[in-house]
Amino acid sequence: MPVIAIVGAGPGLGIQIAHAFGAKGFKVALVARNAGKLDALVAELHAEGIEAAGFTGDIGKPETVAEAFTRIKERFGPVDVLEFSPADQALGATGVLEVTPETLQPQIDFYITGAIQAVKQVAPDMIAAKSGAILITTGGGSITPVPFLANINIAAAGLRNWTLNLHNExxxxxxxxxxxxxxxxxxxxxxxxxxxxxARSYVELYETRAEPELHYIALGK
Incomplete structure (x- = not known):
């Protein structure tokens, strides 16, 4: 059975991505900071007959992410799909005229450095196998920025740029x-x-592999 690792797993989009891929026969590895939250998410997946396990790891502490992926490989084997979609509301948003190095750097560390660290854990095995998929999620501001989320948008745009370069490579x-x-x-x-x-659009994107980017828009009432 193939394995998907979801970094930043939570009770919203993350668990639904887990359900969507689990329904396709994937074993699911959930990575997040809170062990109690992970236990609840794993129990939900088990109730649907999906093989899953939680692994604690903090994007802000790269060594814990590496440790989480070591445990994932020991439990499930190499990761076939990596999905990266963490969020940290505590970092806070800053408007475009108020951005400072102090408000920007934590966003860069969290999103860009976090994604780089996560990808480093799976890329060698994927390259050796000549197969695999990496799905990186950001807010829509990475493409169409909004002024009041300026510091988040800068980091998200940088992550988008790196992801598209990674696609080409x-x-x-x-x-x-x-x-x-x-x-x-x-x-x-x-x-x-x-x-x-x-979440279903993630599965479709993975299965068709038609494009390197999806801008998912649903803003109206």
């Missing part, structure tokens, strides 16, 4: 890399913004 080696930008208030009532609906 790894595609000849049989590895699919895609960036997903979500312009949606997830779970806020719009039918297209329901987490399970968005």
């Amino acid at each position: 790894l595609k000849p080696q049989g590895i699919y890399v895609a960036h997903i930008a979500i312009s949606a208030w997830i779970g806020a009532g719009h039918p297209g913004a329901a987490p399970d609906v968005i």
Whole structure:
């Protein structure tokens, strides 16, 4: 059975991505900081007959991410699909005229450095196997920025750039890399913004591998 690792797993989009890939026969490895939250998510997946396990790891502490992926490989074997979609509301948003190095750097460390560290854990095995997929998620501001989220948008745009470069680098080696930008208030009532609906687009993107980028838009009522 193939393995998907979801970094930044939570009760919204993350668990629905787990359900969507689990329904396709994937074993699911969930990575997040909170062990209690992971236990609840794993129990939900087990109730649906999906083989899953949680692994604690903090994006802000690279050594814990490396340790989590070592445990994933010991439990499930090499990762076939990496999905990266963490969020940290505590970092805070800064408007475009108020951005400072002090408000920007934590966003860069969290999103860009975090993704780089996560990808480093799976890329060698994927390159050796000449197969695999890496799906990197950001907010829609990585493509269409909004002024009041300026510091987040800068980091997200940088992550998008790196992801698209990674796509160009790894595609000849049989590895699919895609960036997903979500312009949606997830779970806020719009039918297209329901987490399970968005999650299905991840599976479709993985299966078709048609494009290196998806801008998922669902903003209206």
